[in-house]
Amino acid sequence: MATMQQVADRAGVSIATVSFVVNGTKYVTPKTTARVTAAMRELKFRNNVVARALASRRTRIIALLFPTTGNRFSPTTSEFFMAAAERASERGYHLVLWPVDPAGDDLDDLVSGGLVDGVILMEVRMDDPRVAVLTELQVPFTLIGRTRDSSALPYVDIDFETTIEDSLDHLAALGHRRFGLVLEDLDGTPMAGYAPHQRVQDTFVRSVADRGCTGSIVFADGGSDGGRAAARRLLEVDSDVTAVLVMKDDSSAGLLVGLYAAGRRVPEDVSVLSIASSSANGDQHYPRLSTMVAPGRELGVRAADALIDQLDGTSVELPHFLLPCELRVAESTAVASS
Amino acid sequence: MATMQQVADRAGVSIATVSFVVNGTKYVTPKTTARVTAAMRELKFRNNVVARALASRRTRIIALLFPTTGNRFSPTTSEFFMAAAERASERGYHLVLWPVDPAGDDLDDLVSGGLVDGVILMEVRMDDPRVAVLTELQVPFTLIGRTRDSSALPYVDIDFETTIEDSLDHLAALGHRRFGLVLEDLDGTPMAGYAPHQRVQDTFVRSVADRGCTGSIVFADGGSDGGRAAARRLLEVDSDVTAVLVMKDDSSAGLLVGLYAAGRRVPEDVSVLSIASSSANGDQHYPRLSTMVAPGRELGVRAADALIDQLDGTSVELPHFLLPCELRVAESTAVASS
DNA sequence: CTGAAAGCGCTAACAA
DNA sequence: TTGTTAGCGCTTTCAG
Numbered sequence: 023m024a025t026m027q028q029v030a031d032r033a034g035v036s037i038a039t040v041s042f043v044v045n046g047t048k049y050v051t052p053k054t055t056a057r058v059t060a061a062m063r064e065l066k067f068r069n070n071v072v073a074r075a076l077a078s079r080r081t082r083i084i085a086l087l088f089p090t091t092g093n094r095f096s097p098t099t100s101e102f103f104m105a106a107a108e109r110a111s112e113r114g115y116h117l118v119l120w121p122v123d124p125a126g127d128d129l130d131d132l133v134s135g136g137l138v139d140g141v142i143l144m145e146v147r148m149d150d151p152r153v154a155v156l157t158e159l160q161v162p163f164t165l166i167g168r169t170r171d172s173s174a175l176p177y178v179d180i181d182f183e184t185t186i187e188d189s190l191d192h193l194a195a196l197g198h199r200r201f202g203l204v205l206e207d208l209d210g211t212p213m214a215g216y217a218p219h220q221r222v223q224d225t226f227v228r229s230v231a232d233r234g235c236t237g238s239i240v241f242a243d244g245g246s247d248g249g250r251a252a253a254r255r256l257l258e259v260d261s262d263v264t265a266v267l268v269m270k271d272d273s274s275a276g277l278l279v280g281l282y283a284a285g286r287r288v289p290e291d292v293s294v295l296s297i298a299s300s301s302a303n304g305d306q307h308y309p310r311l312s313t314m315v316a317p318g319r320e321l322g323v324r325a326a327d328a329l330i331d332q333l334d335g336t337s338v339e340l341p342h343f344l345l346p347c348e349l350r351v352a353e354s355t356a357v358a359s360s
Numbered sequence: 361m362a363t364m365q366q367v368a369d370r371a372g373v374s375i376a377t378v379s380f381v382v383n384g385t386k387y388v389t390p391k392t393t394a395r396v397t398a399a400m401r402e403l404k405f406r407n408n409v410v411a412r413a414l415a416s417r418r419t420r421i422i423a424l425l426f427p428t429t430g431n432r433f434s435p436t437t438s439e440f441f442m443a444a445a446e447r448a449s450e451r452g453y454h455l456v457l458w459p460v461d462p463a464g465d466d467l468d469d470l471v472s473g474g475l476v477d478g479v480i481l482m483e484v485r486m487d488d489p490r491v492a493v494l495t496e497l498q499v500p501f502t503l504i505g506r507t508r509d510s511s512a513l514p515y516v517d518i519d520f521e522t523t524i525e526d527s528l529d530h531l532a533a534l535g536h537r538r539f540g541l542v543l544e545d546l547d548g549t550p551m552a553g554y555a556p557h558q559r560v561q562d563t564f565v566r567s568v569a570d571r572g573c574t575g576s577i578v579f580a581d582g583g584s585d586g587g588r589a590a591a592r593r594l595l596e597v598d599s600d601v602t603a604v605l606v607m608k609d610d611s612s613a614g615l616l617v618g619l620y621a622a623g624r625r626v627p628e629d630v631s632v633l634s635i636a637s638s639s640a641n642g643d644q645h646y647p648r649l650s651t652m653v654a655p656g657r658e659l660g661v662r663a664a665d666a667l668i669d670q671l672d673g674t675s676v677e678l679p680h681f682l683l684p685c686e687l688r689v690a691e692s693t694a695v696a697s698s
Numbered sequence: 699c700t701g702a703a704a705g706c707g708c709t710a711a712c713a714a
Numbered sequence: 715t716t717g718t719t720a721g722c723g724c725t726t727t728c729a730g
Contacts, residue, residue, distance in 0.1 A: 023472070023498075025707060036717045041709060048710095051715065070473035072413045073707035076722045081410075081475075085456070090445065100433040107428065107459040116470065118423070119457035121445040132454065134361070135408035135723085137421075160361075246643035275644045305584035306613045306644050363723060374701045379725060386726095389699065411723035414706045473707085 024065035033061035044069055075136060083116045084329055085138045087152065089124035089145050091212050096271060097300035101318030102144065102166060102325070109326035113334075115139075117326065124212040126152035133161050140329050142166060147215040164329040164341065166321060167217050176332065176341045178324040180298060182221040184346035185314055186267075189295055190229055192349055193265040198293060199235045201226075202256045202266035204249075204277060207241035218298065222269060236260060242273045249276020250283070257284050268311075269297040275307060298347050310352035317345045362403035371399035382407055413474055421454045422667055423476045425490065427462035427483050429550050434609060435638035437482070439656030440504060440663070444480065447664035451672075453477075455664065462550040464490035471499050478667050480504060485553040502667040502679065504659060505555050512678070514670065516662040518636060519682035520559040523652055524605075527633055528567055530687055531603040536631060537573045539564075540594045540604035542587075542615060545579035556636065560607060574598060580611045587614020588621070595622050606649075607635040613645060636685050648690035655683045 026044070030037040035054055042048040043058045050058070061067070075081040086103060088095070103119055110117040120141075122129055129152060133141065139162065143152055146167030153175065156163045165177040190201065203226050208216050223239060230237030238259045242252035252273065256263060268274045274296055278288055286292045288309060296304055296313040304313035321343075328341035364382070368375040373392055380386040381396045388396070399405070413419040424441060426433070441457055448455040458479075460467055467490060471479065477500065481490055484505030491513065494501045503515040528539065541564050546554050561577060568575030576597045580590035590611065594601060606612045612634055616626055624630045626647060634642055634651040642651035659681075666679035 027707080037708080038710085038718075039716055042716085045709085049715070054716080068468055068472040070707050071470060071475045072410055072419075072473050073722090074473075074709075075410045076414050076724090077707075077709040079709095079722075083475075090442070090449075095433070095435075095438040095442070097433075103457075104428070104433070104459070111428075117459065121442070121455065130406055132409060134406040135410050135412075137409045137419075245640060246648070272640055272644070275646060279646050302583060302610055306610070308613060308617050308646070310584070365723080375724080376702080376726080377700060380700085383725085387699070392700080408723050411706090412725075414708090415723075415725040417706075417725095 024062075024067045025070070026067070029058065029061045029065055029067050032065060033057045079136050080139050081137060082114060083118060083138050084110060084326075084333075085118050085120040085133075085141045087120055087122050087129075087141050087143050089213065090121040091124050097302055098298070098316045098318040099144070101300065101316075102322040105319035105322030106142065106326040107322075109323045110330065113326070113330050115326075115330060115333075117142075122152075124152075126155040129155050130159055133159055140164070140333050142325050142329055145213065146217050147213065148217050148220050149215055162329065162332050164325055164332070166325050169217065173342075174340070176328050178321050178328055178341060178343045179345075180218065180316060180321070181344035181346040182218055182298070183225045184344075185298065186222055186225040187229055188346060188349060189267055189297065189314055190226075190233065190235075193293060193295065194233065194235070196265075196293060198265035200260060200263045200265070201230055201235060201237045202260065202263045203237065203239045203269070204242050204252045204256065204266060204273070205239070205269040206244075219269070222297065226267070236263075238263060242268075242270050242277070245272055246276035246279070247273075249273030249278075250280035251276075253277050253280025253284060257281075257286075263292065265293040265295070267295050267297050269299075271296065271299050271303045274299075274303070274311060278307060278311075301350055304350065304352055312352045313350045314347035315350050316347050320345055362400075362405045363408070364405070367396065367399045367403055367405050370403060371395045417474050418477050419475060420452060421456065421476045422448060422664075422671075423456050423458040423471075423479045425458050425460050425467075425479050425481050427551065428459040429462050435640055436636070436654045436656045439638065439654075440482065440660040443657035443660030444664040445660075447661045448668065451664070451668050453664075453668060453671075455480075460490075462490075464493040467493050468497055471497055478502070478671050480663050480667055483551065484555050485551065486555050486558050487553055500667065500670050502663055502670065504663050507555065511680075514666050514679045516659050516666055516679060516681045517683075518556065518654060518659070519684040520556055520636070521563045522682075522684035523636065524560055524563040525567055526684060526687060527605055527635065527652055528564075528571065528573075531631060531633065532571065532573070534603075534631060536603035538598060538601045538603070539568055539573060539575045540598065540601045541575065541577045541607070542580050542590045542594065542604060542611070543577070543607040544582075557607070560635065564605070574601075576601060580606075580608050580615070583610055584614035584617070585611075587611030587616075588618035589614075591615050591618025591622060595619075595624075601630065603631040603633070605633050605635050607637075609634065609637050609641045612637075612641070612649060616645060616649075639688055642688065642690055650690045651688045652685035653688050654685050658683055 026040045030040045107117040141163045144166045148170040168177050168179045240255045242248040296311045298316045301315045304311040331337040364378045368378045445455040479501045482504045486508045506515050506517045546552050578593045580586040634649045636654045639653045642649040669675040
């Protein structure tokens with residue numbers, strides 16, 4: 023409640039001096055510093071963030087933009103967020119999660135005027151309208167994800183290409199030759215063109231062909247029911263499929279049930295691998311699912327760093343960071359031993 | 361990028377007039393209004409949120425305070441958030457998710473200075489230090505949850521008492537007399553005294569006694585392993601238990617596996633009911649879990665309304681809103697028919 | 699119905 | 715080393 027001026031009066035110094043000790047902007051004698059801090063304590067002084075922002079054009083607040091579409095706030099997303107927030111905090115910034123229209127329409131209202139120093143974009147689509155908006159607004163930003171051509175944009179992303187290759191390597195080493203891929207159909211939704219899906223599909227199709235194997239793609243609707251239906255459809259398309267990649271956590275349970283219902287045992291008859299999922303997800307199932315674990319925390323940290331480097335001018339090079347998911351094989355022994 | 365002054369110049373009016381048309385604060389002739397809006401469009405004028413906030417002491421931004429502890433960002437939490445954000449948006453506010461220290465230490469920095477008009481507190485503990493901080497800071501706030509004595513505080517919460525009674529009614533009607541309760545042990549963590557756990561335990565103990573039944577409580581560590589261990593411990597404590605309430609989504613899978621491992625079939629030998637969980641959670645399992653579904657969206661909306669009413673002065677009565685979870689019985693038929 | 703002007707609380711030259 | 719002062723961009727009386 024107390025203003026800087028009041029603190030200055032109380033300490034018998036000028037308002038500038040108070041500002042200097044508050045921000046450490048300039049050297050002030052220990053003696054005056056002491057008087058000032060004492061006055062601040064006595065008056066319970068709190069620096070007014072808004073006034074400071076207006077005068078200095080920086081708030082030390084960054085925003086993680088999250089599209090207000092459906093409820094796709096996955097555990098991995100949550101990891102991003104928490105890790106990025108922690109990192110930001112370590113570097114003297116605050117990170118808030120900001121739900122915004124996926125089209126980027128309500129973006130300018132908030133972002134212009136300097137409420138936030140920069141933003142991190144998540145759930146990026148191949149042609150994401152928000153990057154144009156942000157660019158025009160001249161707001162520093164970093165992507166978690168990549169647009170179709172992001173060579174000139176700062177980003178941090180899962181290396182889906184490598185992730186899929188690694189997945190197929192792993193399964194091929196187990197002897198599999200007939201693959202399936204299950205993911206969500208976002209066409210017709212605001213999230214159409216969701217980059218991870220696009221890259222995973224493309225890589226899957228190409229790599230399976232390169233290997234001289236078969237690959238079938240089916241789309242799953244939400245929930246357990248969607249998973250069961252997907253299993254049915256997959257077996258219709260290729261009843262000899264022996265390995266399937268799922269990229270939709272909430273229907274993996276249904277997928278398993280659907281496979282069982284069709285007389286396939288997991289993993290004896292069909293191997294199932296959960297893609298770009300959280301490590302916790304695999305444990306939710308019985309039998310446990312092998313998982314390509316998304317590096318959520320690492321990416322969150324990197325994204326925060328990338329943006330803050332940009333803001334602080336710490337680094338000038340364009341960050342282009344890709345990290346693949348890591349294979350985590352389900353240890354069925356752990357289940358058996360219990 | 362354009363300032364109000366520039367717009368005023370362009371339109372040949374004073375800056376005050378521009379402000380009036382921008383905010384609709386005062387009547388302005390259609391003719392001048394037209395000139396002003398034209399100028400705004402031409403100059404791509406965007407009202408500077410920070411300057412406005414400094415001058416008017418309101419930002420129309422509210423924050424949902426989320427404790428930076430562990431990764432307890434459940435699907436239900438996510439529902440709260442999304443629903444509250446939507447409602448806020450409908451009422452002309454923006455809602456951001458703000459990770460803050462559970463002790464409330466870094467709270468005053470941000471909240472004082474009027475960066476946000478008010479806050480919603482979630483993950484409330486029985487004696488939550490943050491309410492004292494907020495009260496002293498004179499920031500309008502609303503709780504999602506309740507402290508021990510929240511009679512004088514505005515809140516919106518799950519009616520855990522009714523939820524537990526309903527759960528036991530349901531199970532008792534099925535003939536069960538020996539109950540178990542599985543939840544997380546938060547003692548020693550910053551979230552110790554987490555109100556939902558406290559109330560659920562208290563009600564469970566009392567109600568089971570009232571009914572002349574037995575009730576055993578065991579604590580589960582995280583993940584699937586925690587759930588399996590909990591199952592084992594529960595059966596040690598009461599090997600004749602026939603109905604168990606779980607209040608920890610990420611270990612319910614393990615719980616099922618643990619029960620199976622001990623030779624109990626679900627639901628034939630033991631009924632399992634997931635408490636205060638999202639509807640999606642029950643579907644993750646096989647067999648599907650019956651669930652007391654948390655009214656996440658409804659509470660989010662109510663919380664946003666409660667806070668905004670307070671801010672806008674729409675309503676003066678202290679909101680005290682309680683809503684129980686709703687029973688959603690797993691239809692095992694759906695599984696069988698697939 | 700519109701304009702003039704005094705701030706909101708702080709930052710950052712520039713002086714002293 | 716500390717003080718003076720001119721803004722930051724907008725809101726809001728109070729006049730006219």
